[in-house]
């Protein structure tokens with residue numbers, strides 16, 4: 001009788017433990033989805049700040065730190081797609097996981113576009129900076145076309 005109680009208690013503890021770790025995994029995935037969405041949201045103010053300088057024909061050097069920030073965000077971004085994080089409140093398409101090398105290449109292309117923008121802005125060339133900013137926009141859209149669901 002006593003023995004049976006102990007066995008039941010052990011089974012109970014094991015079940016509770018399994019549940020706890022299952023919940024932890026679910027939380028971790030929600031967290032990583034949230035983190036990568038926050039990462040992308042953070043590109044907005046940088047893009048707007050860059051556009052404002054270009055439109056105002058302002059001091060192009062002010063663009064350099066914004067381009068650097070975009071690159072910093074990009075480097076963190078493509079590591080926020082662990083297996084299983086395709087499930088949940090995410091706009092990332094299954095193609096991210098089925099074609100991870102292509103996805104990472106799209107991210108690397110964007111990173112290269114931010115570098116080119118920083119170089120052009122640092123050189124003070126208005127036309128080259130505007131063109132490089134256009135290429136940044138294309139790099140964003142290029143990835144979204146293949147790897148992100150359309151906003152509804």
Ligand code: HEC
Nearest residue numbers: 037040041043090091092103106107110139140143147148
């Ligand atoms: C390498 C691919 C890739 C690149 C490059 C990229 N994005 Fe995205 N972006 C995504 C994916 C995937 C999502 C969906 C993330 C999710 O919902 O889990 C996303 C989501 C977003 C969102 C929505 C965030 C939210 O509120 O949930 C914005 C805004 C955004 N991107 C802006 C940009 C901008 C601006 C750029 C360029 C500076 C850019 N992205 C470059 C792949 C990319």
